[in-house]
Structures are given as structure tokens and as C-alpha cells.
Amino acid sequence: MINFNEIEAKWQKAWTDAKIFESEVSDSKSFMVFGAFPYTNGLLHVGHFKSYVTPEILARYKRMRGFNVLFPMGFHATGTPILGVVKKLKSRDRETVEEFTNKYHIPEQEFQKFEDPLYLANYFVGKFEESYKKFGLSLDFRRRFVTIEPIFSKFIEWQFGKLKENGYLIQGKHPVGWCFNENNAVGMDDILHGIAPEIEDQIAIKFKVDGEDAYVLCATYRPETLPGLTNIFIKENATYALCKINGSKEGYYISRAAAEILKHQMKIEVVKDVDYKDMLNKVCISPIDGRKVPVLPGFFVKENIGTGIVMSVPAHAPFDYAALERLKQNGIKVPEPIKIIDVEIGSKLGNANSAQSKPVHIDIPALAYLEILNKDFNSAEDDLELATKLAYKEESHYGKMTAKGYEGMSEPEAREKIGKLLEEQGNAIKIYVLQNAPLFCRCGTEVVINLVDNQWFINYGDENWKKAAREELSEMLVLPGKSAKAVQDAVDWLNLRAVARSQGLGTRFPYDKNYMIESLSDSTIYPAFYTIVNLIRDTEPDRLKPEFFDYVFLAKGNIDDVSKVTGISYETIKKCKESFEYWYTTTTNCTAPEHIFSHIPMYLFNHCAIFDKKYWAKGLGINGMLLMEGEKMSKSLGNVVPIEEAISKYGVDPIRMNMAASSELYSDANFSVAAINGIQERLSYIQDAILNVDTLDANELKQIDYWLYSKLNKKIRDATPFMDIMETRDAYMQIFYNSILELKHYLARGGKNGIVVKDYLSAVSLMLQPIAPHCAEEFWHALGNTTFAAKEKWPEANEQMINEKVEKQEDMLDAIIGDAKQAIALMERKSGKKVKEIKIIIAENWKRDINNMLATEKNAGKVYEKIKESNELDKQAAADYVRRLSKKLNEVKEVNLTQEDEITILDEAKEYLQKSIGCKIVIESESTSKSERAKRSMPMKPSLDAIF
């Protein structure tokens, strides 16, 4: 078995010493590829490497194809996660302490240092780099940077200056989950149990109160049901309030609790509290038809959701219907439902939605949906909820409006029309609701929605900008092709992006220093920074003025002025510009599917907003994640394997091969110890084969030698296109797994030509280089070479050496062996006697003619005609034969071997056949054979007769 760790250390040192991955501007064609930023709030595990394997293979492959390759990496540390870790560490959170001690091996006395977020980030960055080196990645480490470095911040400030200049930074209101105790925006990480706030916008409709200069506000998702309004519901025993909203003259009735929640979205001034009993005495007027409706108590109304008041549409809302029926039962006079949507109740729901009974009251859909479920107005709230869902689903998908003015419209159409109408008339207010309320901040305070004023946005909705991004995408190569559609949709979908954050690490927002730049927005054009970071590493950050970046990235201004203004040397500025312009014309971004609706469109938009078209994004590779033995990796499952541990246990190359060969580009790969063991053994098999090459001789080439050359060249020809589109799995099926099988077949067939085997192994070793670089170097050198495999050329296929005829002949042999074994087993089982000999009976040449006729004509009739005309053929036998073949006409292939050819081939391979089949072999022709089975023989498929 190969000692993987030993050869890893050896070759990693050799590559580093030779500096072969440090890329400089040169005359060769450039190629730049990079993987997604890893996030630095913990240690690397094997999963992190999956996303770097694809760009790594591409980088190594492209070098072999003659490109000058830049493969850099940087680290992401902006945003809140690192602060989160620090916070937990400070409070000595048990889990975090455990992680630091047991997993990261950091002694407790050092914890204090890690309470500084920068220290923590840098510590892990250092660890990451060590791991990357141990993984043998062909990265140019001189270009490493972290997104919280001052020089990077200068770059980001420049970027935002450009966005501002172009008018892409705008300000506006933005709803966000908020904790008023800490006075902070809260996201998933800040909320108890890690739940993300779900914010939805609703419309609050104003209902004039008869005889008062005041309105009742009802929040609703379905304004289109307004024509079906019969009354207003409030909650019994709740306190209501008369308010002025945004300094209005008129008053608004909402619940006291709602006033508390909504005051962060609008200015609310409570004039007086109102008892619910007073509310019940009011009469409200519908804004669209002027109908007067009563206010009634609804058992299901929640005072702290929406406005604490809802409109009632009993014909279509099961809750409303149930509430009215319950009131009726208590002798209260209630209005009759008004049906406004026509729908075939239950027709589209299918069995899965547990529709059980036929509805009777189809004139009241709300009741009908309860009937379907065998429920009624007294049923539990869960059942009413289910009926509501069914009603909503079917009515909005298949229903047609019957209400006057909206006849025939679908519900969504009507919703939009009525919503727009109400807003235009000033009869509705937009409000935001926390869909999954109540949520609590980790500090214990309830989370509410705060409508933040003057939030900064990047306006990705800008039509001209979007047009440019679409153009950029259309000219970009997206791999795999099937993900292109999703990227397209993401570009179309991206709209306003809130870009200023109240907390987190990173770069301060240049136009309001109280805020930080949001952490995805500072990682969009970062790859451009790779092209210069090694040149400005020691530059004073303050010197990196906009003029410098303008000149380097946009060729604005002249070098002498820039040098004077910034104090950066002429030489450095010149080199930076050259480097950017050289590398940035071909970039391939390898990233994960989860970035399709976030990072990827932003990456595209920012490139076309800032750079000249020449430097827009060129390539995108979307690669899947890593599963652990078929399961998702997660802390809770305890199946996260630290990378160092994996490397020392299994070796780098087997891990890399497992990652690259166990899945296609887009799908998740599976880390599997069984698969890794298989890889280790196969690599060792190749090594053994290489060490044994010298024991072989170098005689004249035989059929099996041509066969191996044919397989090799076909392999090169077929695997190369897969490498070009990053389908490493398909490529390495051929390069790796099939090579083992071919070598084994070659040796079993008696192949023993040292030169042939060496040619074969040399090419295979080189093709293994991108994926298993350490083994490839080892093999390459063991084969007597002194150059680096990493610097060699990718093998070229020699089409002349591809020999279909020889391959078919070998296939024939294997088929014969298989058939013979099967026949022997069968016969022995049946007769109880041992088979002594197998007769292989070769078909006559006239059968070949018929095969060829059928293969070209694909029509049995025509062939019968020809047989009739023929003088040479035995007409009866020929017709029988055609009949047999015609059953599977499509399988009949042209035959290019004569009977004599076949006999010669089988004779040559007789020894192999005898050994494989395990008994004596006799070869005879159909016409001379005395066997009954002789006439069953077919070209390339001889008849077999077992002799006892």
C-alpha cells in the first residue's frame, strides 16, 4: 500500500521549493479560477474542501493545457458569525467552551485572547492556510487576504463610491425584525431557538365609521373578498384605542396591542382607550360599495396580530362563517353570507388533501369546505384552519370572481385590482406583519417589526443595470448547463438589497459611518483584488485612494498623477494595472448552489456596474456539497470530520478522488470510507504495475497491445471534453477506474510488452495529476521522469491508434467466455456430469453477408428478395437465418470479420480461453462441425457445444 502521507510531504515541499504555483504575468494565455471564500469562524472540516476541489482540478488541468493559471484564495470574516462566537465564548457557553478545548485544542487560559474578534478571525485564517497546504492545493499563497483587512476595506470603499456615482445606491424604508431592548436589528442568530423572522406585507383597509370622523382598520391578505363583506369582527374583552396615524386629523380604531406593535412602522398617537363594548355599537361602511355593516365579536380574533380587527367574509372564510354561526346559536342576529367566488368545490384537491365527503352547501363555500372534512362550525380551530387552507388554495387557483365589476377574474387578478384601487383612493395602508410571531430576542425581549428609515439599498432592480447583467450572463459559460436557467431567474429576481447593517465585522458604510457594509455585498468583485494584493501588501492603507483603483481597474487618469496623489511608486502602480488587465479577462468562479440566489447574481451585477466589458465575469461553475456516508454533515449528527484527521487517516489523494469522482458537478458528493479504501487500493495497484514494468519484455506488438493502445487513446479522447466542462466524475471513471480494469484484462490476456505498458501508465499518471497530484508525481518519477507531472502537458489522443475492430474482437472473446461458463454451469447442474470440452463453432461467411444486408437495409423483406435472386445461397437455411435475426432487427450490426479471421483470433487466444473457461477448447467451422448446434452459430457469436 502506498504511504500517502509520506509522498504528500515530499511533493508538497518540492512544489513549494520550486515555486511552481506562484503565478506571474507572462506571454502565455492567462486563466484565472477561484473558489468561494471559506468563512473563518471555526476549523475546516472535509466538507469545506469539496468546494475547492473543483477549481483545484480545473487549475491543474488548465496548466497542463498550456495556460498560465492564477489560482488564489482569500477568507471571509465579515458579518456577524464571528461576533456570535466571541459572544458565546465570553459568556463561557458550555458548547463553545467544549468546542474550543476538545476540537480546536485551545487551552482555557488563552480564551481571553479569542474574545477579540480580529484575533479569533486571524487565528482560524492561519489554521485554514495550513490545512490548504496539507491538502496539496495548487494555490498561490502570496495572494491570501482576509475581508477585514484595512487594504481590502479601501478597495470596498472605492467599489461603493462607484455604485454611488452610478446611482445604484438609494435610500428608503425597510422593515426588519427588531429588539428594542438592545436597539438592534435581529436575524436568525439573534433570535431564541434560531428562528428567522418571517415578514410579510399586508394591506390594512379603512372602514369609515358611520357618524364619526374615524375609521376602523382591518388587516387582510384577501382584499378582493371585500364585496363579500358582511360585518367586522373584533375580540371580546380586548382593549381598543382611537389613534391618530402619521399626524392625521381623522381617528383610527385598532387594538391597544396592535398600536404598540405598529408604532414602529408608522407614527401612532393614542387619543383614548376604547372598550370593546363601545366598538360593538359602531356601524362601518365598506369603501367600495358604501354598504353599512355591523361590528360583532369573533372568537378567533387575536388582538396582537395585524390591527386586532378583521373583516368578515363568511361565504369564503370558514373562521368567519363559524363565528357567525356560533353567534346565531346564542340568539344573536347575524348577516347572511354573500358569495362572490365561483369554484367547483373539492374538484381539484385530490385524495391527499383528505377530502372525504361530498359537499352539500355549495352556495356557501366556507361551509362546503368544512363538509368535505366532515366538520362543522363547532369544530376545533385546527380543523377550521385546514378548511381555510383548502378554500384559499382552490379558490385562488381555480375560482372565478362573480362580484360585480370583477366578473370572471381569477382571485389574484382581482386582488391586485382591488388592492390598487383602495390604495389609490387612500382607503388602505400597507403594513408589515411578523408572520411567525411571537419571537423573542436572545435577551428575552419580544421581537417586533421596525420600519427603518433611510436604509441604504443597492438597487438591483434598476432596469438598465439588469439589462447589462443579463447581457453579461448570456455571454458567460455556466456549468453545469442545467443550472443556467436558475442563474437567469436569480438575475431577474434580484431587486433591492439592504446594504447597511447595524452590527458585524467588515468595512464601514462610507455614507453613514454608523453602519457596516452588509457582508455579501463586500464580496462581489473581490477576485479583482487577488490580481494586485501581493503587490500592495505592504502599502500604507491610506495611500490606496480612489485614484489608485480608478487607474488600475478602470484605466482612468495617468500614472504620474496617481503616483503623486497616492505616494505609491510608479513601478507598483504599473505592475498592478498590468496584472489586473492580464488576469482578469478570463475568470471562472466556482461556487455552491446555495449561492445562486445571493452571491452569484450580485457578483454579475457588480462586475457590469464597475468594470469595462472586457473584465466581466466569464465562467461559473456550480458544485455540490459533501455528504458524510450518505448523510448531511452537521454538528448535531456528530459526523463532521476535521480535515487534519481525515488527511492523516486516508491520505489527501484518496479523499480528493472520492470527492471528485463520487458525483457530478452540481450534485452532492459522498464521503465514504469504503469508496476511499477502494481508491487507495486502486492507486496502489497502479503503483505496483509501474514498479513491475521493468520485468516485462519489449517484443513485437500483438493484438492485445493494439487493444491497450486503442483503449488508451479512446480514454484520452473521451475524458478530455469532460475535463473541459468540469465533469470530473465522468472523466475519472475513464481515467482511473477503467484503467485498472483494462490493465488487468491486458495482463490476463498475456500482454507483456514493457513499452506499451509504460506508454499507457505514463499517460494515465499524467491524467491523474489534477485530481491525485501527489500520486501522479510519484508515479511519473517512478516511470523514470525527472520533470514535475504538474508542469507536463496533458496527453493528446492519437486517433490512428483507436482500433474498433480489435476492441470488438476482445469483446467477442469475453462474450464467449461468459457464455461458455454459463453453459457449463447449466449443463453440469442438469446432467450431474463434468464437461470435458467446449466446441466453439464459427459461423459461415454467407451468414456474414446476410448480417450486412440486414444491417444496411433494416428491412427483412428486401433481404428475402435478395436471397431469392441469389444462386449461391442455400435458400431454406438463409431464410431461416433471416427470420431469426429479424426479431431484433435493430440489434443487427455490420460484421467486418470473415470466418477465417475469427478462427485465427480464437486460435491465438486459445490459451486464454482455456484458462478462463477452465476446460479444453476445440475450434471448428460451421460446415465441418458435426455438432447439432453448429447451425446456431452467428458471426461474432459462435455456437458453443459442451462435450461430456
Add this chain to the structure above:
RNA sequence: GCAGGGGUGGCAGAGUUUGGCCAAAUGCGGCGGGCUUAGGACCCGUUUCCUUUGUGGAUGCGAGAGUUCAAAUCUCUCCCCCUGCACCA
């Protein structure tokens, strides 16, 4: 709800663009056998059902319907699963 991806044999996963050579590649697992002191190594066979000295038959690729001489593949309807939806990176 909206958007994207998907549903294939015990499992994983090809095949779908361009319908036929597809009982369906490949890998894993199971079973049987060989090699062996032994084997988790390797080799051979088998792994829907029936039948069997076969270029045999039936059923079959989420469900249903349709187009066709012919459907995993095309059309329509339905069901289900995964992912994302913005102070998360």
C-alpha cells in the same frame, strides 16, 4: 405562496435534449461459487416474476390519461420530496 431542482431496480445514481439496440450503465449492498491457512482483498456468476441446453415470455422507471407501429424518454392533469425567499453567510 413565489422561484428553482427532482421522483428510475434493496440503496446511490446514469439514461429524458435527439422515442426504438433499455429489464434499464456504473458503484454499493445481498446471495452463490472460485482463489486461499483465512479473508474486510481479488476473480466469476446471480440479484422483478415465469420459463429455461432461448437472439423466450410477462410486468416495469411517482399516479393517471393521451400521442405513436413503438414511451423511463413526447403532451396533458395530479401527487409527493428537496432548496432559496434578503440584518443568514
